[in-house]
Amino acid sequence: MNNNFKKVERFLKKYNLHHSLINIDHYSNLFIKEMKKGLLQKRSSLKMLPTFINTKEKIQSGQKIIVIDAGGTNLRIALVEFNKSFIPDVTYLKNFKMPGYKKEISSHDFFKMLKYYLKPIENLSGKIGFCFSYPTESNSDKDGKVISFSKEISINGLKGNYLGNTLNSYFKHKKKIIVLNDTVAALLSGLIYKEKKYDSYIGFILGTGTNCGYIGDYYNVKNRINYTQQVINIESGNFNKIKRGMIDIELDNNTDNPNSYTLEKMISGQYLGSLINSALKYAVHQNLFDKNSGYKLLKIDNISTKELSDFLDNPFSSENILSASLDKKDDDNRVTLFLLIDNFIERAAKISAFILSAVSIYLNKGKNPIKPICFVCEGTTFNKLNNLKFKTNFYLKNYLEHNKKIFFDIININNATLIGSAVAALIN
Secondary structure, three states: OHHHHHHHHHHHHHOOOOHHHOOHHHHHHHHHHHHHHHHOOOOOOOOOEEEEEEOOOOOOOOOOEEEEEEOOOEEEEEEEEEOOOOOEEEEEEEEEEOOOEOOOEEHHHHHHHHHHHHHHHHHHOOEEEEEEOOOEEEOOOOOEEEOOOOOOEOEEOOOOOEHHHHHHOOOOOOOEEEEEOHHHHHHHHHHHOOOOOOOEEEEEEEOOOEEEEEEEEEEEOOOOEEEEEEEEEOOHHHOOOOOOOHHHHHHHHOOOOOOOOOOHHHHOHHHHHHHHHHHHHHHHHOOOOOHHHHHHHHOOOOOOHHHHHHHHHOOOOOOOOOHHHOOOOOHHHHHHHHHHHHHHHHHHHHHHHHHHHHHHHHHOOOOOOOOOEEEEEEOHHHHHOOOHHHHHHHHHHHHHHOOOOOOEEEEOOOOHHHHHHHHHHHHO
16 A cells, blocks of 8 residues: 555656645745736736625625636526525526537627527616626626636637627617626625625635635726725636646647646646646556556546546546446556546545635735635535545635634635626625
């Protein structure tokens, strides 16, 4: 057994993939420096985008809001209404494949599809909360201009478009459209959580992609205007000060947007399966597995995050593509495979922890244990991938709470992006 641990550790350190290379204190400090540079509009890997979405107004009840959630792989449409107790009622929930996912379409076709999907509920509300999970530059009208794409989405001609204004041109009667991303929406959904008093809120997404946002002030250096208490979209997936391994870099070079969103490609669901699959193939060639198991592992083309999680949950299941590659009595290779996969989960947890720690330290909130910071953490990768949430909480407890004396709660809200998009449309 000890030999398994040693050979896996040697392999991972050789290729700069071992989770021990992620020092939470070191990377928290680097992240804060990048945040500060981004806020001053200096060159930084963190865009620190102002959203102009405030959190001061009260949520109104009794109004139906149309919501659009354009995510990494799915597009959702729904109606949301809050009662007097701020309990949301989500109706007419429809799920579609995200236009442009792994197949390029035009921006005109994108908006035509949106208009078609919205037609049955178009006349039920004059307000739309449009959650667009890609980098956008917001303006004071709460519209969003598309900056770039990630997660392998390609919509030709959409960059530079203001989403709300363009979508409105497809309607006979113009609507009030608030554009935000999934991180901002997740954060805003936390405002309806009334179980405790919180010092502040941070939104964190780790699903198909990853990002982080917080409530704070934004000072426009060029125009010398101070915008107070709005949500800041960090675009944390683009952080580029983290040391990557050769396999990380190879995967990045084979994506549609090399040298951008490099942190996202280390931990998010869109890339994690491919990353681990590549690492396994290197491990086979380095003789970490016997010839028979290695041959079967090399034949695997794709591994999903669910398959990774299922293997860690039950390494002996014959229904799993990874465990099925190993002989039923082959504990040695099974342990090696488990340790390799678990390392990437551990690394993702430490990266998640240093992002949340950095933002919390920068805000200087949560010093009172009875009024902690609320982390609204969303995404199937974070919440469903084996032990990722548990490991992240462990590192946050050890570093942020025990070391920095900053207290926090991690919460998860059903349909957070839909609810948060409705909140944005109601209070802005």
